[in-house]
Amino acid sequence: MRWFALITLIAVPGWVTLATVARGQTPRDATGQNKETPSASFVRQPLASGRMVDLTHSFDRHTVYWPTEAGFKLIRNAAGVTKQGYYYAANRFEAAEHGGTHVDAPIHFFQDRDTVDKIPLTRLVGEAAVVDVTEPCASNRDYQIDIEDLRRWEKNHNRQLVDVIVLLRTGMGRFWHDRRRYLGTDKTGQAAVAELHFPGLAPTAARWLVEQRAIKAIGIDTASIDYGQSKRFRSHVTLCEHNVPVFENVAKLEELPTAGATVVALPMKIAGGSGAPLRIVAILGK
Numbered sequence: 001m002r003w004f005a006l007i008t009l010i011a012v013p014g015w016v017t018l019a020t021v022a023r024g025q026t027p028r029d030a031t032g033q034n035k036e037t038p039s040a041s042f043v044r045q046p047l048a049s050g051r052m053v054d055l056t057h058s059f060d061r062h063t064v065y066w067p068t069e070a071g072f073k074l075i076r077n078a079a080g081v082t083k084q085g086y087y088y089a090a091n092r093f094e095a096a097e098h099g100g101t102h103v104d105a106p107i108h109f110f111q112d113r114d115t116v117d118k119i120p121l122t123r124l125v126g127e128a129a130v131v132d133v134t135e136p137c138a139s140n141r142d143y144q145i146d147i148e149d150l151r152r153w154e155k156n157h158n159r160q161l162v163d164v165i166v167l168l169r170t171g172m173g174r175f176w177h178d179r180r181r182y183l184g185t186d187k188t189g190q191a192a193v194a195e196l197h198f199p200g201l202a203p204t205a206a207r208w209l210v211e212q213r214a215i216k217a218i219g220i221d222t223a224s225i226d227y228g229q230s231k232r233f234r235s236h237v238t239l240c241e242h243n244v245p246v247f248e249n250v251a252k253l254e255e256l257p258t259a260g261a262t263v264v265a266l267p268m269k270i271a272g273g274s275g276a277p278l279r280i281v282a283i284l285g286k
Ligand SMILES: [Zn+2]
Pocket: 098, 099, 102, 103, 104, 248, 275
């Protein structure tokens, strides 16, 4: 008798649904169709329908670091079949915070601002606004992206640069494997810094973005948000003062539409870090 009571209880549809949810499975309705909650389908929709673009350069011995920094070091340790019969591989790595595709945390250029572990996730995930300045940068390596370039994006899309992740497409990303063309010099050490030539964001435009607009974050396909010839890094200072994270050495910006992509940019969570290696991807709509 007790057995019958138990079976009856389990057979009640409501209980079956609860048990299914508790096991982490998608509930199904009477027709066998998936019955998702609105919030679940909202999260899955862009992931399921969109193409993903990896905006990250790989970290290896060729990865571009600032001329005064040592490069990325992968220190090989174990790799092989153990005495117990299973395969095992594990390495160590050594790297500066700022090199390759990485984030500048606001504390990088402004005291008492967010360290990398404190950057709110809401600033690292959002809609991309890709500002294309490939043309002026092709004829001038020292080009500084100005307010007019940003305004052109606004005019073309009939909206302001608010609540977006601005990505500056200079076209320099295609030279990534050629340090001399990417940075303007293939020399290293302090003396090489004066020979850096690549485009960046003009300090007046950085100020306009933080005072007249409200962006989540900003990224660029060069080694620095300030242009190569900058001496005082005033765009860094302005953006960091206003807690705007900066993504540098971003890859494949030429594959993104100027609007409509979703960016997810997750740095390594280094407690107290001034920056960190960044895995950044874009999800394109249909
Ligand atoms: Zn940096």
